Amino acid sequence: MSGNTSTNKMPVLFIGHGSPMNIVLDNSYTQSLMKLGKELPRPKAIMVISAHWMTDGTYVTCNEKPKTIYDFYGFPRRLYEVDYPSPGAPNEAELACKTVRKATVECSNQWGLDHASWAVLKHMYPEADIPVFEMSIDYSFNEWHPKMMQYHYDLASELKELRNHGVLIIGSGNIVHNLGLIDFQNVDAKPYDWAVELDEKVKENLLSGNHKDLIEYLNMGEVAKLGIPTLDHYLPMIYAIALQEEDETLEFTHEGFQHASVSMRGFKIG
Template structure:
């Protein structure tokens, strides 16, 4: 089977669910170019657990893990099937004991707000992987390395987060408000490290410029480490979006191997 690419997608504000903007258009355009996978595994910034888990249900619920937004958003569903067979394959690929099955979570907005544009018919089974809050960045990266065989088994791996993500300083009045200088600087530094394939520099993100402002908490940054861990030597990386929304949220997204 053809080896599938790996995606890192920004997801940003839930308003992207209903907005027509350069980010959402970039996701739709990417979806039109991708080979249809057997299943999609999403490493979600919005599912934090003790120990790594994968969703194993057949019919995952749409999770509205956001508050205070227009009622229209809460009426939208992403009625995809789950992928219990592929979830079990992930457990086996990682050695069985390292990852456990979950039958309660579902598909959160880090996943479906992007998949809505990537595969709008919801005709590809989807399952999620959580972020273990007890793991270090290096341990997340190491775990991702073990998932490489899935790329040859029809599973599209999509990590969903944001490289720069500071909601405390976000400007919610306008999606494309003027970005903070520190957000631009941090995003550009991460771009250069990604282009250089400097995974060690990205793992040690505390040393990045303005990291305390750009990455005040790590959950939106860590999914990116899963994506780059799956990058083979010499494998290309292409940016599909380089927006900064709400002043402090980088929507930088990329594809590895396409």
């Protein structure tokens, strides 16, 4: 059994999940996930804000038994043979719907657990014995601007109450994520200079608590345009930092790159 059940406020995680190949790899990244699962207080339930569930509006999965979704293509057969049969968490999902007031959050039984969830949780909680539900990201906005980013930040900040109910909240995406320039052949390829520069700027802002420049990410310069060409993988990080209380520390659980253009940085709040 991983950790101890705790009635205290649960921490918040952001995990850079990277390639689906991490499902079956043993590396410093997957080892960091295993370490987290052993060290964290055992959650009553887990909510994952997924980079792979983009919707018109915001939804949470209310399934009793969420299905394992293989939302990737062209990978080795053994990845599709992995299952993650965790129970769902409909009560906690409904609590999320009631807690958020800045937007309407609705239940959905049409989704399950995509690999932003189970590829991470397989290493953290391999027994799949903790209830899990996902929250989608509203991707209906027609143009990206600071007000839209602030909308997501404000929505996420209202989820704080779930932490007091034993829910471990995980934002699962990647801070730097440019698939157009990825080196698919080499997981350990040297990262691009612009990718390293952006990752370091984000690191500095995370440590200093400068959420403004993380929300208005283009303030970080031209490297932000290269490293964040779309917001699907960046927004789960915004959800995580929105849950940080003033007195809470942030520590990195993993640092590094895969395939030259994907940052695997992860962190824990609280």
